[in-house]
Amino acid sequence: MKLTIIAGARPNFMKIAPIIAAIEEKKREGFRIGYRLVHTGQHYDKNMSDSFFEQLGIPEPHANLAAGGGSQAEQTASIMIRFEQELTEHPCDLILVVGDVTSTMACSIVAKKLKIRVAHVEAGIRSGDITMPEEINRLVTDAITDYCFTTSVIANTNLQREGKTPDQIIFVGNTMIDTLLQQRSRFMAPPIWQQAGLQPQGYIVMTLHRPANVDEEDNLSLLIQEIMRTTRDLPVIFPVHPRTAKNLEKVAVEHPRLHLVPPLSYLEFNYLVEKAKAVVTDSGGITEETTVMGVPCMTLRDSTERPETCITGTNELLGTDPVALAPAMQRLFDGQWKKGAIPALWDGHTAKRITQKLLELFAVKQEPVGML
Known part of the structure; x- marks a missing residue:
């Protein structure tokens, strides 16, 4: 199975780090799953990009599209043009996008037009505020996504209301929390x-x-x-x-x-x-x-x-x-703030659930490690 993972902005990095780690673990166990990490370059400065890759143990991207800034339209167009070339030169079975930044929407559109399946991590979250650029990105991405990995029961309900079928909605938890729990001691x-x-x-x-x-x-x-x-x-x-x-x-x-x-x-x-x-x-x-x-x-x-x-x-x-x-x-x-609790499946194992589901969806079989 060939997977292309998209990262475009600071919030994405915390979400992809545990997924990459889970994929590497499955590879060591003998599963034929490979990935290509594509950084769209939507956001870039030392503290908002490089330090996150270094601290979270994310490998050097296989490609940086260097899409840069500009208006919403300019940035979207730049990402789409460059990602289309990337996918043409490096075809895959599935692209995996995370969150709700411009790269998430732009890369999803390109993939679907090239008849490549899309998985969206953190699908189904909604603010109800269409004036937010992120809300538009979420709605467009989920409308064309094949597999919706969700963080909550509320997100599941949103997707059901929008017409997603039960087999497309996969409740896995929150990869942001995977990273938080893994890195807390550091x-x-x-x-x-x-x-x-x-x-x-x-x-x-x-x-x-x-x-x-x-x-x-x-x-x-x-x-x-x-x-x-x-x-x-x-x-x-x-x-x-x-x-x-x-x-x-x-x-x-x-x-x-x-x-x-x-x-x-x-x-x-x-x-x-x-x-x-x-x-x-x-x-x-x-x-x-x-x-x-x-x-x-x-x-x-x-x-x-x-x-x-x-x-x-x-x-x-x-x-x-x-x-x-x-x-x-x-x-x-006054000491009267609510104590709160942790939502279901925010337990640090979300990335493993995502990776396992991808192996099942694409019928990836385990082989003896020595054979790989």
Whole structure:
């Protein structure tokens, strides 16, 4: 079986790492399964790409399409043109895409038009907000996907509602959590830990990058002011996303407790999250990690594609109005934040379930190791 695995942006790397490890394990056991790792180059900088490959043990990609940035249309077109050439030169039985970035959608379309089957890891998650580029990517990808590997029962229901058949929906769990559990013992303190004299439970981690929060200067300024006003005397550590950095330059945001730091590596960022009093974010993936680590999480969005983090986990959806922060912080400091639990199958074995299912779907047989 020949498999092409797609990675395009930082969130993808955490999802493919355990899948590659599971495939390598099956190869050692005598199964004829091979893969070609294709990095589309959708996002690239040292901290947001290279360090993730290094820290998570992901092998050097077989190809980097170097698609780069540009508008949504330009980026999509660049990825599609370059990936079509990649598949023409290196045909495969199946492409595997993860998450909801532009590369996920673009590569799925190319593969299907070349009559190659597609598997989508993290299929079926929905925010209900069609103004989000990621929501469009999810809807388009799942509409043409052959095999939908899902993270939750809620995702299963979404796909059933959209017409996917039971044999296409495969509930496996969350590969992000595979990586988190595998790497947890390796978390490392970033420089800010000592620079700011941080202590466990003695600071807040904040991340912001959604257009609704960072594109309007006045709104971004009010939001940060309210976060600083409601976090009492705790330091607030803010790893700044490149998108947010551009807008922060236009806003006079200064506070003695606010620490703006560059994007952190995976191991450094999760070291901070695990030991934080709470996390304030507008990211989806972070809400999954806080849920598993039992860290209170406040999400500054009006909707979420990961409702299980709110229903089962430690996350709470506050909306984008800064006024919602004060009562949430009050409950946090009063010790009244919900404890939460871990959703079903978020157990660290998702990648093994995915790989086993692929072997079954393509009838890959085990052979004596010495014969390979």
